[in-house]
Amino acid sequence: MVDVQGVHKRFGRLEVLRGIDLEVHRGEVMVILGPSGSGKSTLLRCINHLEKIDAGRISVDGNLVGYRQVGSRNYELKEKEVAQRRAEVGMVFQRFNLFPHMTALGNIIEAPVRVRGASRAEATKRGLVLLERVGLEEKAGAYPSQLSGGQQQRVAIARALAMDPKLMLFDEPTSALDPELVGDVLDVMRALSGEGMTMMVVTHEMGFAREVADQVVFMDGGVIVERGRPAEVIGAPREARTKAFLSKVL
Amino acid sequence: MAAAVLLGLLALLIRLIVNSRFADFAVVRHYLFNRSILVGLRNTLVISVLAQMVGITLGVTLSVMRLSKNPVLSVTSWLYIWFFRGTPVLVQLLFWFNAVPQVFKTFAVSVPFTHIVLYQKPMVLFMTSFMAALLGLGLNEGAYMAEIVRAAIISVDEGQTEAAQALGMRSGLIMRRVVLPQAMRVIIPPTGNEFISMLKTSSLASVVLYGELLRRASDIYSTNLRVVELLLDASIWYLVLTSIATIGQYYLERRFARGASRELPLTPLQRIRRNLVPGRPWFRVLR
Numbered sequence: 175m176v177d178v179q180g181v182h183k184r185f186g187r188l189e190v191l192r193g194i195d196l197e198v199h200r201g202e203v204m205v206i207l208g209p210s211g212s213g214k215s216t217l218l219r220c221i222n223h224l225e226k227i228d229a230g231r232i233s234v235d236g237n238l239v240g241y242r243q244v245g246s247r248n249y250e251l252k253e254k255e256v257a258q259r260r261a262e263v264g265m266v267f268q269r270f271n272l273f274p275h276m277t278a279l280g281n282i283i284e285a286p287v288r289v290r291g292a293s294r295a296e297a298t299k300r301g302l303v304l305l306e307r308v309g310l311e312e313k314a315g316a317y318p319s320q321l322s323g324g325q326q327q328r329v330a331i332a333r334a335l336a337m338d339p340k341l342m343l344f345d346e347p348t349s350a351l352d353p354e355l356v357g358d359v360l361d362v363m364r365a366l367s368g369e370g371m372t373m374m375v376v377t378h379e380m381g382f383a384r385e386v387a388d389q390v391v392f393m394d395g396g397v398i399v400e401r402g403r404p405a406e407v408i409g410a411p412r413e414a415r416t417k418a419f420l421s422k423v424l
Numbered sequence: 425m426a427a428a429v430l431l432g433l434l435a436l437l438i439r440l441i442v443n444s445r446f447a448d449f450a451v452v453r454h455y456l457f458n459r460s461i462l463v464g465l466r467n468t469l470v471i472s473v474l475a476q477m478v479g480i481t482l483g484v485t486l487s488v489m490r491l492s493k494n495p496v497l498s499v500t501s502w503l504y505i506w507f508f509r510g511t512p513v514l515v516q517l518l519f520w521f522n523a524v525p526q527v528f529k530t531f532a533v534s535v536p537f538t539h540i541v542l543y544q545k546p547m548v549l550f551m552t553s554f555m556a557a558l559l560g561l562g563l564n565e566g567a568y569m570a571e572i573v574r575a576a577i578i579s580v581d582e583g584q585t586e587a588a589q590a591l592g593m594r595s596g597l598i599m600r601r602v603v604l605p606q607a608m609r610v611i612i613p614p615t616g617n618e619f620i621s622m623l624k625t626s627s628l629a630s631v632v633l634y635g636e637l638l639r640r641a642s643d644i645y646s647t648n649l650r651v652v653e654l655l656l657d658a659s660i661w662y663l664v665l666t667s668i669a670t671i672g673q674y675y676l677e678r679r680f681a682r683g684a685s686r687e688l689p690l691t692p693l694q695r696i697r698r699n700l701v702p703g704r705p706w707f708r709v710l711r
């Protein structure tokens with residue numbers, strides 16, 4: 175589903191990603207671990223073409239991200255095409271980024287109506303089902319400022335799901351939450367993986383990683399240091415850097 | 425104590441004005457509702473509202489251009505703002521009314537690169553006082569509004585744009601549905617101030633013979649020589665207009681604060697009512 179090959183990304187003179195290779199199969203959950211600044215967010219953002227890569231290639235469901243290959247050359251896609259491909263990949267942010275001037279339901283139906291051209295009635299029906307799925311059916315009319323962090327994040331997940339994504343990217347979805355609210359969000363994500371959603375999750379929640387992940391990769395300094403099943407990477411790390419990191423977060 | 429002294433001084437001042445026969449208040453009252461003055465009042469309102477609308481439309485367009493990645497767009501916008509903010513609006517008004525019809529004899533709208541003319545009129549007939557006032561005030565306002573809108577757009581969290589992009593929205597849609605509605609909260613207070621200024625600045629349109637309040641007042645006093653009285657009448661109406669606009673601004677700001685905080689602040693009326701609950705100490709009313 176996701177195929178990342180030799181990806182490099184620079185911000186000015188700082189090389190943030192220095193040759194990333196990974197593969198996520200349909201229905202798999204990959205958890206990405208790593209210290210702050212290791213490039214985890216940047217990697218997710220590249221997969222959605224929110225950042226342009228400087229070298230390598232990324233494809234999602236067989237489509238090159240952000241580029242079109244003609245012969246041996248790559249041409250950057252037009253905004254319209256980039257947007258179309260992004261619509262197929264859901265993204266959930268650490269700081270929720272709900273639209274504050276729209277209600278929970280308004281947030282959810284915005285893209286289906288404006289991007290996919292769904293009818294308002296149809297999108298609303300679907301939106302209410304999604305809200306129910308994240309346990310917030312009674313909050314449809316609430317504005318984000320009237321919701322707790324955990325509720326906002328669950329609305330954000332429902333908003334992403336409303337576009338029927340093939341892949342969901344989560345960038346530290348629970349890091350901005352009070353500890354007692356983390357569980358609700360993780361429950362939603364766990365259910366999602368149970369339904370066969372392909373997911374890439376940056377998180378420090380080791381319990382979630384052990385339980386849900388099919389693969390865990392540990393990144394540091396823009397490279398993947400170690401990868402494998404959760405029992406291997408988290409349970410019995412081989413690399414010194416992984417051990418040092420885990421001893422801090424566990 | 426200080427307040428008492430001030431009130432005393434104010435009373436003194438009012439007596440001084442009334443006794444000095446500085447103005448004949450019977451005449452002031454007589455002309456306050458004069459037909460010509462009321463038409464002037466209406467025209468002031470019309471030109472201010474229209475010019476402000478032109479200004480807002482242009483301002484939004486210019487600010488989006490200014491923030492565009494395309495250098496042609498952003499430089500054009502920069503030049504426009506530089507020019508219109510850098511020259512006096514009075515000069516711009518005179519320019520539209522006097523200079524433009526001298527240089528360009530006809531006004532025509534045609535399909536570019538063809539000879540098909542959709543609309544044509546001699547410039548002197550097109551560039552009426554009204555048109556010159558609208559262009560002069562509106563285009564100038566556009567430059568100021570552009571800076572206001574630009575600051576507001578920049579103030580919207582970048583995460584909002586990213587979230588919208590991630591949903592597959594394109595830049596025009598993101599601007600319209602996500603960024604501008606949030607920028608509104610930041611745009612409204614200064615725009616209210618701009619409109620209040622516009623109500624007053626519109627008096628400059630009197631130089632292009634547009635029949636707004638000041639023009640009407642000065643037309644009357646140039647024949648009856650009641651200069652002070654008629655200027656007072658104009659001032660009274662300007663004060664009325666700006667006061668109403670100030671109140672309108674307050675309620676508009678409240679409306680657009682929606683979604684930003686959990687609860688809206690009380691309006692002054694609500695606050696007074698709430699504080700007048702029996703048993704509350706009277707001084708709470710003042711807070």
Ligand SMILES: Nc1ncnc2c1ncn2[C@@H]1O[C@H](COP(=O)(O)OP(=O)(O)OP(=O)(O)O)[C@@H](O)[C@H]1O
Pocket residue numbers: 185188190208209210211212213214215216217
């Ligand atoms: N837009 C940008 N411009 C310049 N530098 C950037 C930009 N975005 C990220 N960086 C830098 O890239 C590096 C990697 O950032 P990234 O956000 O990917 O790290 P991360 O692993 O997600 O860290 P964290 O756990 O703190 O979120 C950091 O050093 C950061 O300062």
Ligand SMILES: [Mg+2]
Pocket residue numbers: 214215216345346
């Ligand atoms: Mg990050």
